[in-house]
Amino acid sequence: MPRAGLDRAAVVAAAAVLADEVGLANVTMGSVAERVGVRAPSLYKHVGGQADITRRVATLALTELGDALRDALQGRAGREALAAAARTIRAYVVEHPGRYAATTVPPDDPAAGARVFDSLAAALAGYRLEPGGAVHRMRLLRTLFHGFALLEVAGGFQLDNDVDESFEWIIGFVDRGLRT
Amino acid sequence: MPRAGLDRAAVVAAAAVLADEVGLANVTMGSVAERVGVRAPSLYKHVGGQADITRRVATLALTELGDALRDALQGRAGREALAAAARTIRAYVVEHPGRYAATTVPPDDPAAGARVFDSLAAALAGYRLEPGGAVHRMRLLRTLFHGFALLEVAGGFQLDNDVDESFEWIIGFVDRGLRT
DNA sequence: CACCGCTGGCTAATGGCATTAGCTTTAGGC
């Protein structure tokens, strides 16, 4: 039997792809194993089990999202930065719903989440804001982005034709609120 | 063997209690059956299966939430109504996280969700708003309430001491935005 | 009061899943 030349990253990557394709709940050890050309028990040589895979997918997602945010926020400030951050997160979640769903569990590496957090903070830096309430503003953003993303991928908006418009409207609403 | 005198509502109610106690994901046919004093296969005489139970718990949750909102909004308008709706939803989710988690699947009875939706619309009725954009405003509220609830029950806010304060701050932010 | 059929309970069986145990073989360092 020829070796598959597998490693931990390959297993996690396969699980992430599968999660996007069939939903995180349908990512089974068997399906991940099949994807990488191996039998299910062999995966335990590389990862701790299903929960471990999910935590690592969460870390992967937060890392990718953090990178995307950093890129998107280059050279932008104020409303431009806010809108760029919002659109980047939304695009990521729509494109990678399974990975993003994994982020509801504590990630393997907390630093990955911290980078996302920092980028969000950077998006707010261009506004002239009183120092108190920074925590509240961050929570407003996280709440909005997280809530919108989950409602959208869950099909929670009935008429889905003008979801784009609602999204841009909400960005405008927040921007106006932050500037007064 | 004495009969348990079970019916559909009793099974769904037991599942809802269990979901709040151990999390929706840990609600198993066996645990529900044990809770009502019966073996697992007997449940199939009353419900269609696990997915059916989840859909019915979703309906139960939306019905309860709709009733709570209707009560809370009696005689309130404007900021008072907005704040009451927000606090009611948050309180419900904190007290019944498992039931609320079930609402991410389409409920058994769509009318239950519609009543929640109508109450939210009523909470906005006291603001003097241009007619266009009603859909966007509703989506803003749903996004915020849903996002905040999920982040809070998932432990997504690190320093959880002043989450109350952030919540009230966000209500104030939205209220201000709606009045301009 | 006896019976009869429906209904709600049961046990047993099936198939999928995650995980563990223990074996075998590969591949690389000496």
Added chain:
DNA sequence: GCCTAAAGCTAATGCCATTAGCCAGCGGTG
């Protein structure tokens, strides 16, 4: 050219949902 650690395998365990098929209690009818 060997020898060990790692990477794969099969087999087995135990939990879960679901289905099949059996049996008993209960409400109604004679």
